[in-house]
Amino acid sequence: MKEEKLFESIANIDEKYVAEARAITARRMKPAWTRWAVAAACLCFAIGAFFAVSSQKEGNRVQIWDDSYSPKQYFKHADEADGNTSASSLADCEILYADARSFSDDRALLESENVIPVMDTHPLFFVEAHYNSDGSLIRVVLSWHRRDADGLENYSDLTVTAGYEEVSQVDDCIAIELDDKGNIVEPGVTVTERDEIRIVAVGSKDQKKTITFQNDNGWYQIEGSWNDRYEDMVELLDWFWEHPIDFSRFSMDAGDQYTSSSLLEMPDTFSAYLPDFSAYGFVYETSGILLKNGEPVSLEAHYVSNATKEQVMNSEYEVGENGCNTVHWCIETNPDVYEIEDCIGELEDLTREQILSLKPVDDVTTETKVKFMQDENVITVYASDISQAWELIESIREK
Amino acid sequence: MDDHTIVQMYWDRDEKAIAATSEKYGSYCLAIARNILGNQEDAEECVSDTYLSTWNSIPTNRPNMLSTYLGKIVRNLSFNLYKKNRAEKRGSGQMVVVLDELSELLEDPSSTEEAWDCQLLTEAINAFLSGIPADKRKIFVCRYWYADSVKDIAKRFGMSESNVSVTLHRLRSKLHNYLIESGFEL
Numbered sequence: 276m277k278e279e280k281l282f283e284s285i286a287n288i289d290e291k292y293v294a295e296a297r298a299i300t301a302r303r304m305k306p307a308w309t310r311w312a313v314a315a316a317c318l319c320f321a322i323g324a325f326f327a328v329s330s331q332k333e334g335n336r337v338q339i340w341d342d343s344y345s346p347k348q349y350f351k352h353a354d355e356a357d358g359n360t361s362a363s364s365l366a367d368c369e370i371l372y373a374d375a376r377s378f379s380d381d382r383a384l385l386e387s388e389n390v391i392p393v394m395d396t397h398p399l400f401f402v403e404a405h406y407n408s409d410g411s412l413i414r415v416v417l418s419w420h421r422r423d424a425d426g427l428e429n430y431s432d433l434t435v436t437a438g439y440e441e442v443s444q445v446d447d448c449i450a451i452e453l454d455d456k457g458n459i460v461e462p463g464v465t466v467t468e469r470d471e472i473r474i475v476a477v478g479s480k481d482q483k484k485t486i487t488f489q490n491d492n493g494w495y496q497i498e499g500s501w502n503d504r505y506e507d508m509v510e511l512l513d514w515f516w517e518h519p520i521d522f523s524r525f526s527m528d529a530g531d532q533y534t535s536s537s538l539l540e541m542p543d544t545f546s547a548y549l550p551d552f553s554a555y556g557f558v559y560e561t562s563g564i565l566l567k568n569g570e571p572v573s574l575e576a577h578y579v580s581n582a583t584k585e586q587v588m589n590s591e592y593e594v595g596e597n598g599c600n601t602v603h604w605c606i607e608t609n610p611d612v613y614e615i616e617d618c619i620g621e622l623e624d625l626t627r628e629q630i631l632s633l634k635p636v637d638d639v640t641t642e643t644k645v646k647f648m649q650d651e652n653v654i655t656v657y658a659s660d661i662s663q664a665w666e667l668i669e670s671i672r673e674k
Numbered sequence: 675m676d677d678h679t680i681v682q683m684y685w686d687r688d689e690k691a692i693a694a695t696s697e698k699y700g701s702y703c704l705a706i707a708r709n710i711l712g713n714q715e716d717a718e719e720c721v722s723d724t725y726l727s728t729w730n731s732i733p734t735n736r737p738n739m740l741s742t743y744l745g746k747i748v749r750n751l752s753f754n755l756y757k758k759n760r761a762e763k764r765g766s767g768q769m770v771v772v773l774d775e776l777s778e779l780l781e782d783p784s785s786t787e788e789a790w791d792c793q794l795l796t797e798a799i800n801a802f803l804s805g806i807p808a809d810k811r812k813i814f815v816c817r818y819w820y821a822d823s824v825k826d827i828a829k830r831f832g833m834s835e836s837n838v839s840v841t842l843h844r845l846r847s848k849l850h851n852y853l854i855e856s857g858f859e860l
Contacts (some may be wrong), residue, residue, distance in 0.1 A: 277860075278777040279757070284795040285818050286749055290742035292803050296815035297702075297741075563836045575834050590778060590843050593851075603840070 335459040340469035346509035349486060352465045353479035362478035362485040365436040365496040366416045368444045372405035376530025377567075379403075390524050392514045397421045397431060398612045404525040407440075414438035415525045422613055432500040435511060437520050439493035448487040448496065449475050474512070480505075486512050492519035531567050538562040544571045545606050547674055548649060550667040556580045557602065558587045574606040580663065594659050602664060603642065603657035610653035614646075622649040622672055630665045677740040684732035692725045699741060703748040709821035710752040711759070712767025720755055724748040749819070768821045775842065776818065779850040781860045795858065802852045806845070813838065814845050 335352045378385070379401045385391045394400075397419035404415045414436055421431040438445075451473075452460040459466055465476045478484025478499075486508055487496040495515055499508045538544060544564055552559070562576035580600045582592040592599045607614060619629065625647055633643045642657040645664055649671070658664035675694050683691035703724055707717035724747045737743035756769050803811050813831065816822040824842075828835045853860055 276773075277780050278773045279753075280792065281776045281779065281795070282753065282773060282818065283750075284792050285799060286746055286753075287792075287796040288803060288815070288819065289800050290739050290746075292800075292811060292815050293742045293745060293819055294739055295808065296812040296820065561836045561839065563834050575836055577836060577840055590847075593847055594844070601840075603837075 335462075335464070336457055337459070337466045337468050337473070340467050340474075344467070344469075346505035348465075349467055349474065349476045349509055349512075350465055350479065350484065350505050352459075353463055353476070353484070355462045362483050362498070363444070363448055364434075364483070364485065364498055365414070365442070365444055365448065365487070365494075366418070366434045366498060370405065370413060370442060370444065372413050373408035374406045374410075374527065376404050376406070376525075376527055376532055377402060378525060378530050380531065385524070388524070389518055390521060391417060392511070392518075394419050394433075397433065402525070404527070404530055406527050410527045411440065412438060412522055412525060412527075413440055414442065415520065415522065427502060430500065430502045431507070432498075433503055433507060433511060434498040435495065435515060436498070437493055437495045437515070437522075439522055442494070445487070445489060445494045445496075448477075448485070449473060449489055449494075451475065469516075484508065488512075490519075493522065495520075532569075534566045534569070536564045536566060536571075538564065538574075538576055541571065545574050548606050548652060548654065548671060549576070549604065550670045552578045552602070552667070555663065555666060555670075558582055558584050560587050560601075572608050574604075576604050578602050578604070580660075600658070600660040600663055601642065602659075602667065604667075605655040605657075607653045607655070608651070610651075614653045615648070618646050618648050618653060620647055622647050622654070622668070625668060625672075627665050627669075630668065631661055633661060677737075680740060681732060681736060684729065685736070692729060695725060695728065695740070695744065699744050702741060703744055706745055706748050706820055707752040709768050709823070710749065710756050712769075716755055716759070717752070720748055720752045723751050727751065745820075749821075768823055772818065772821050775846060778843075779846055779853070779860060795853075798853055798856045798858065799849070801856075802849050806848070810841065810845060813841055817842055 335355070338348065338351065381402070382391070382400045385402075386393050399420035399422075401418050401420075402415065405413045407413060415438065416434060416436045418432065418434040420433075421429055423429045451464065451466055454460055463477065463479065467474045467476070472488055472490050474486060474488040476484070476486045481501050483498065483501055484503070484505075485496055485498045488494070495512075497508050497511045497515070536544075538559065539562070541564055557578035557580045560577040560579050562574065564571050565573045578601065579587045579592055580602075581598040586592045594601055619625070619633075630645055633645060635643045642659050643661045643664065645656045645658070645661075645668065647654055647668075656664050656668060658667075675698060680691055680694045680698065683694060700721065703721045704717055707720040707724075708714065711717050711720065724744060727747050728744060731747075735743070753769070756767065803814065806814075809831070813827055816827050816830065817824070822830070824835050824838050827833075828838045831838070833841075850860065
């Protein structure tokens with residue numbers, strides 16, 4: 276069969292493209308599941324990470340913490356990593372879980388209850404908790420993020436992952452091997468003993484880095500991006516050292532449940548914020564609605580113009596060539612500070628000249644992005660024909 | 675352990691090479707096999723066969739990038755087992771949908787592919803991939819090389835599933851046009 280031949284031909288593409296697709300990239304601002312994942316039973320296979328044994332220079336011994344211990348000391352041997360030692364994220368590793376809840380809206384409350392530190396330098400905050408089928412907690416992932424409008428100078432992703440159930444990937448992160456001289460075998464790993472607890476630090480200044488430990492309260496991992504400083508990570512370590520997490524605070528019945536739907540199932544959703552696409556010759560293609568505790572909070576919908584329903588259903592259309600155009604309409608009712616900053620203005624203030632002067636995002640989609648505020652929502656429109664986009668935007672102004 | 679050291683162990687016929695390979699790339703190979711085959715048992719069988727194939731092929735080969743070398747072997751072995759399972763009406767995984775998507779590129783899927791020069795086809799696909807933005811290329815490779823599910827791709831890149839589906843559809847259209855212009859009869 277020809278499609279099988281095509282699949283087999285793809286096997287021999289340039290290996291740099293194959294490697295590129297699996298390269299670690301900076302974490303996105305919003306973890307994908309908080310926007311679109313179905314919060315019902317979610318099956319993920321466990322992928323473990325463990326340290327390889329290798330030859331090691333002498334001198335990497337377990338260090339003993341004291342009051343004068345500096346953040347850099349936690350990562351004392353970071354520069355000795357051989358390129359194959361990389362930090363394993365307990366937030367990102369795939370652990371089998373049956374259900375999930377969000378506590379991202381509870382930031383102020385969690386700060387006031389001293390469950391999490393106050394971090395005014397990081398505007399974005401998310402909490403995801405994962406559970407077994409009996410509702411018992413597997414892990415809670417708390418993350419704080421910061422971005423710049425331009426450039427990456429202030430980029431920050433700080434994450435604390437914690438739990439109290441036995442998780443094999445945790446053992447992999449804190450297990451170390453000593454040679455017969457008592458030196459840590461794995462290059463680039465620094466181990467500190469503090470209050471008789473072993474703290475394992477991996478990763479260096481310009482890489483993703485982790486600090487992992489386990490005590491009577493549970494296991495914890497502090498993770499920082501390539502741009503995060505040792506100081507900021509140790510500040511989090513010290514905070515959670517003094518303020519162990521009360522895991523009961525993250526019981527399943529206290530969290531927000533996210534589920535997904537579509538306009539086919541919920542056709543009247545956000546009708547006040549959507550144009551009458553059919554009046555402008557557009558046919559519905561696909562959509563996704565994110566519901567928080569059953570209430571719609573965001574929407575993405577795709578439409579195609581100058582194509583029949585059958586053509587769209589079978590994906591038998593070509594953008595631009597025979598007059599087909601696409602529009603991708605997104606509504607976010609709980610926008611973050613960066614999404615608001617990215618807006619070009621309020622709906623009522625937009626002008627035709629302003630919209631028509633915008634340039635396409637890239638040359639694959641040939642779409643232009645228009646982002647604006649309507650009431651307190653952020654509307655993002657991606658359109659292959661910007662003048663059609665203006666007509667659609669203008670039509671909701673009159674609603 | 676770095677790739678160079680592991681590859682040298684194969685050349686030295688040191689049987690610890692397989693343990694080292696499994697330790698470093700076992701999960702990677704298993705994920706590819708599982709995507710294609712849809713079940714753990716078949717996937718583990720293919721990964722074991724991958725280690726044997728690697729042992730038998732190094733030497734004479736000396737791969738620069740061991741991950742992609744192993745990935746290609748496990749991908750091919752898994753796809754062969756997928757075809758066998760399909761004949762026996764077994765298995766699941768992503769392959770049915772992935773092949774269905776690839777058939778959209780073809781104007782006459784029922785005609786034979788004898789006229790295709792696979793090497794030229796691969797070169798054309800490489801040229802196509804070199805001309806698209808890296809983020810789109812990664813999505814394409816994740817779907818059609820690694821056979822990742824749309825859901826996993828959406829999670830990996832922080833996108834919605836509908837956005838991934840639409841991006842893949844447009845990339846297939848673009849590749850279709852590119853191959854036609856390159857002289858392939860689809």
